[in-house]
Amino acid sequence: MAIPGNFLSSTTESIDPNTSGWTPKLNCTIVKGVGGRNGDGCLAVKSVAAGEMQARTVSSYPITAGTVYYCFADTAGVSSERIGIRWLTATGTEVSITWSVLTTGSSASWHRVSVAGAAPVGATQAQVVLSSTEAGATVSHYWENVYLGLPKTSLGNLFDFNTESSEVDASGWTPVVNATISRQVPVVSWSVTSYLSGGHTLAMTAVAAGNASVLTVARPTVTPGREYLGYAYLQPPTLSATAWIELRFYDGAGNQVQATRSTLAAPGTGLYRTRVSAVAPANAATCSMAAGLDGASAAQVLRLETVVIVAAPKTQAGSVVPYADCSFEQGIAGWTVPSGAATLARTTPWGNSSYEGSYALAASSATATASTLRSARFPVTAGKNWRAQAMVHPAAGTWSSVRTRIRWWDAANADLGASTGTVYTLPGASWYAVPNDAVAPANAVTASVEFVITASAASSVLHIDNVILWEVLPQTAVAANSDGGYATLSLRELELDDAVSVYRVGTDGARTLIRGTTGLIDRQLITSDLLIVEDHEAPFGVPFYYAIDIYDPDGELASTRASEQVTLTIADINEAWLKDPGNPQRNMRVLVAAAPEWSRPIEQAVHVVRGRRNKVVLSGVRQGLEGDLTVATRSDEERRALHLLLDSGNVLLWQASPGMGVDDMYVNVAQIGEARISPLAQEQWRTWSLPLTEADMPVTTGVNGPAGRTWQDVLTEFSTWQEVLNTYATWEDVLLDRR
Incomplete structure (x- = not known):
C-alpha cells in the first residue's frame, strides 16, 4: 500500500511494476528483484566492483530550505548500509547529502534504515540515495518501501519529532549520570507499515560500572490532574539488565515533584515497548522522560526508539480506571x-x-x-x-x-x-x-x-x-444537528478487529452507506470501542435511521443494531445547502435566487433514408439533469466561503428545502459567474450563476483530515504561532496538515 504523505510515486516507493524511478549513481547496476513486502517487487542494486555503491531516485522533489525532511527504506543484504537525502539547487547542482549512521551489522532479512535533516540554504530539490559497501563485484543489495517527505510523529505526542525518533541527531537527550549519548542503527525487522519506528535509535552507553541514565531535554507542558502515558522501545544490553523508563513531572520553577518508573522484564535483547503512566500532581507544570540501566557494566549500551508521552488513552471510552x-x-x-x-x-x-x-x-x-x-x-x-x-x-x-x-x-x-x-x-x-x-x-x-x-x-x-469501569451509555445513539446540516451517530462497545458497515435507511426502506474517513463505511475495520460518525449527506425534512451490521474477523455477520429515527430541518425554505462530501468543513447554506431550468441531453444519430418519410434515430441513454442554479451570498464571509467550496472542483451535494420540488442531488459545477446586485463598490451581496450537471455519489471519497490530529500535534511541532502562519496558508490547511 502507498505510504501516506510520500513525495515518491508508488512505482518509485514499491518498485512495482518496474525500476523506472531509480538510476545508478555509483559503482552499480540495478534490476527489479522479487520478494518485496510493499508489493512483490524490490530494487536489486548490484556492485560493479568492490567498494561503495549508490543508487538514487531519478526524480528530484521540491523542498524548502530550513524545513526538516525524513526518508526511510527497508533493506536486506550481506553488508551494512545507509540512506541519505541528497540536496540539490534549482539547477541540479549537489549542495550536500545528509547521511544516516551506518547500520551496526547486516542481515538478509528486511530491516529499516532512515534519516532526517533540515534542507540546507540554497537547496530547492531533494533525492533519496541508497548506499552499501560490498566486498566484491556482482554482489546484490535489496531495497524497497522507500519514503521521502515530512517527518512522521505519533499523534498527540508531547515531544517533537527528533526527541521521539533521534533521526536528526541526539540533541533531544542529555546524560544524567554515568552515561554518554550517541545514535546507532541496529538491524531490526519492523512491520512494513510501521512508519514511526526503525532506523536511528538513541544509544546510552554506561561510562563505568553502576547506575546510568539519560533524560529528554524537552519539558513539554502538562495539565495538573490529567493522566499521562509514556512509552518507548527499550533494547537492553543483556537479558539480566535492569532497564527502565521514568515519567517525571516538574513545577513552574523546574523542580522535580514526582517520578514514576516502569522496569522492563525483558525476555531477550530485542526491542520491547515499555509503558509508564501517572497523573500529573497539583503543582505540575512540565514533564520529561528518563531512561536508564541499574547496575550497568562499563560500556553497556541501552537503546531507545519511538519515545512518546501522550494524554493517557482509555481502553473503554468513559472508563474511570487509570x-x-x-x-x-x-x-x-x-x-x-x-x-x-x-x-x-x-x-x-x-x-x-x-x-x-x-x-x-x-x-x-x-x-x-x-x-x-x-x-x-x-x-x-x-x-x-x-x-x-x-x-x-x-x-x-x-x-x-x-x-x-x-x-x-x-x-x-x-x-x-x-x-x-x-x-x-x-x-x-x-x-x-x-x-x-x-x-x-x-x-x-x-x-x-x-x-x-x-x-x-x-x-x-x-x-x-x-x-x-464506566457509566453505561446507549450502545447506539443518534442526534440531529439541523443548524450544521448533519446527523451524529455514536456507536459504543464495539469489539476491536471486527468490521462494521453503517447504512442510512429512509422511509422507503432503501439503505445507503454513509461516509467515513476512508470512504463509505462498508466493512470498515474497528480500531476503537467508540465510533462517532457525522453524516453530512443525510436528507432534510424526512425521517431516517441508521442500520449497523457488525462482522467478526472471519467475515461472518455477528450482530446488527438500529438507531432511533431523526429528522433534519431547514429553517428558511429560501435557503439550500451546498456540501463537499470529502470536506464537510466547507459546507454552507446559500440563499436561492432562482431554481434551475432543467434539461436532459441525449446523444442521438439521425439518419435520412431515401424513399422513407420518417428519419431513423439511434439514441443513447438519456443523461442526467443540467441547469443553472442562481444563489446569493449576503456578506464577504459568505462570498469567501463559497469560493473555497467551489475551488476544488469536487463533486458537490445540493440539498434544497423539502417541498421545493427538487431531490437531493450530487452535481459538478462548471464555469461560475459572480455579480454584484447593485453598482455600489461597497455592496457585499453577490449573485452567482452555478451551471450544474448531475453526478453520481462519490463512493471512494473519504472525509478529509489526518485521523486523530489534535492541537497537541500543532503545539509539539511549532514553538510560535508565527511559525504556524508561515507554514500554512489557511486554518483548513492546519486541520489537514497540508503545507
Whole structure:
C-alpha cells in the first residue's frame, strides 16, 4: 500500500511494476528483484566492483530550505548500509547529502534504515540515495518501501519529532549520570507499515560500572490532574539488565515533584515497548522522560526508539480506571487482596501473557479456596448504571468461578456494600470477558472493582487484564444537528478487529452507506470501542435511521443494531445547502435566487433514408439533469466561503428545502459567474450563476483530515504561532496538515 504523505510515486516507493524511478549513481547496476513486502517487487542494486555503491531516485522533489525532511527504506543484504537525502539547487547542482549512521551489522532479512535533516540554504530539490559497501563485484543489495517527505510523529505526542525518533541527531537527550549519548542503527525487522519506528535509535552507553541514565531535554507542558502515558522501545544490553523508563513531572520553577518508573522484564535483547503512566500532581507544570540501566557494566549500551508521552488513552471510552490499574504495565498499581490466600504480581517476562499492552495481573492461589481481589477507589456518579469488566485467563491449575462485582463508598470512605455481582465459569484457557452492571447507591462517590476468584486446585494462577469501569451509555445513539446540516451517530462497545458497515435507511426502506474517513463505511475495520460518525449527506425534512451490521474477523455477520429515527430541518425554505462530501468543513447554506431550468441531453444519430418519410434515430441513454442554479451570498464571509467550496472542483451535494420540488442531488459545477446586485463598490451581496450537471455519489471519497490530529500535534511541532502562519496558508490547511 502507498505510504501516506510520500513525495515518491508508488512505482518509485514499491518498485512495482518496474525500476523506472531509480538510476545508478555509483559503482552499480540495478534490476527489479522479487520478494518485496510493499508489493512483490524490490530494487536489486548490484556492485560493479568492490567498494561503495549508490543508487538514487531519478526524480528530484521540491523542498524548502530550513524545513526538516525524513526518508526511510527497508533493506536486506550481506553488508551494512545507509540512506541519505541528497540536496540539490534549482539547477541540479549537489549542495550536500545528509547521511544516516551506518547500520551496526547486516542481515538478509528486511530491516529499516532512515534519516532526517533540515534542507540546507540554497537547496530547492531533494533525492533519496541508497548506499552499501560490498566486498566484491556482482554482489546484490535489496531495497524497497522507500519514503521521502515530512517527518512522521505519533499523534498527540508531547515531544517533537527528533526527541521521539533521534533521526536528526541526539540533541533531544542529555546524560544524567554515568552515561554518554550517541545514535546507532541496529538491524531490526519492523512491520512494513510501521512508519514511526526503525532506523536511528538513541544509544546510552554506561561510562563505568553502576547506575546510568539519560533524560529528554524537552519539558513539554502538562495539565495538573490529567493522566499521562509514556512509552518507548527499550533494547537492553543483556537479558539480566535492569532497564527502565521514568515519567517525571516538574513545577513552574523546574523542580522535580514526582517520578514514576516502569522496569522492563525483558525476555531477550530485542526491542520491547515499555509503558509508564501517572497523573500529573497539583503543582505540575512540565514533564520529561528518563531512561536508564541499574547496575550497568562499563560500556553497556541501552537503546531507545519511538519515545512518546501522550494524554493517557482509555481502553473503554468513559472508563474511570487509570491506565496503571487497568493494564498493569508498571506493576499491580492499587490492587489488594482483602481476603483469601491469593497473592498478586505482574506477569513476567514482557509479552508472556497479556490482553492489552505487554503485562497482566497474576493472581496465584496456593490452596483450593476463594480470594477477593479489590482495586483502588475511583470516582462515580450516584444513581447511574455502571459496568465493571475485565479480561481473565486461567494460566495454571483450575478455577471453578470468577464473580465480578462493584463495591461502593461514600464521601466519608464508609463501605456501602457491594453489588450482587455476576458469576462466571471459565470453560478453557482463553481470555474471557467478565462484566457486571450495577446502579450506584444514592450517596456513593467512589467505587472499587472486585473479583471473587475460587480456585478448585492448589497452585492455580489467574491472569487479569484490561480492567474497566464506566457509566453505561446507549450502545447506539443518534442526534440531529439541523443548524450544521448533519446527523451524529455514536456507536459504543464495539469489539476491536471486527468490521462494521453503517447504512442510512429512509422511509422507503432503501439503505445507503454513509461516509467515513476512508470512504463509505462498508466493512470498515474497528480500531476503537467508540465510533462517532457525522453524516453530512443525510436528507432534510424526512425521517431516517441508521442500520449497523457488525462482522467478526472471519467475515461472518455477528450482530446488527438500529438507531432511533431523526429528522433534519431547514429553517428558511429560501435557503439550500451546498456540501463537499470529502470536506464537510466547507459546507454552507446559500440563499436561492432562482431554481434551475432543467434539461436532459441525449446523444442521438439521425439518419435520412431515401424513399422513407420518417428519419431513423439511434439514441443513447438519456443523461442526467443540467441547469443553472442562481444563489446569493449576503456578506464577504459568505462570498469567501463559497469560493473555497467551489475551488476544488469536487463533486458537490445540493440539498434544497423539502417541498421545493427538487431531490437531493450530487452535481459538478462548471464555469461560475459572480455579480454584484447593485453598482455600489461597497455592496457585499453577490449573485452567482452555478451551471450544474448531475453526478453520481462519490463512493471512494473519504472525509478529509489526518485521523486523530489534535492541537497537541500543532503545539509539539511549532514553538510560535508565527511559525504556524508561515507554514500554512489557511486554518483548513492546519486541520489537514497540508503545507
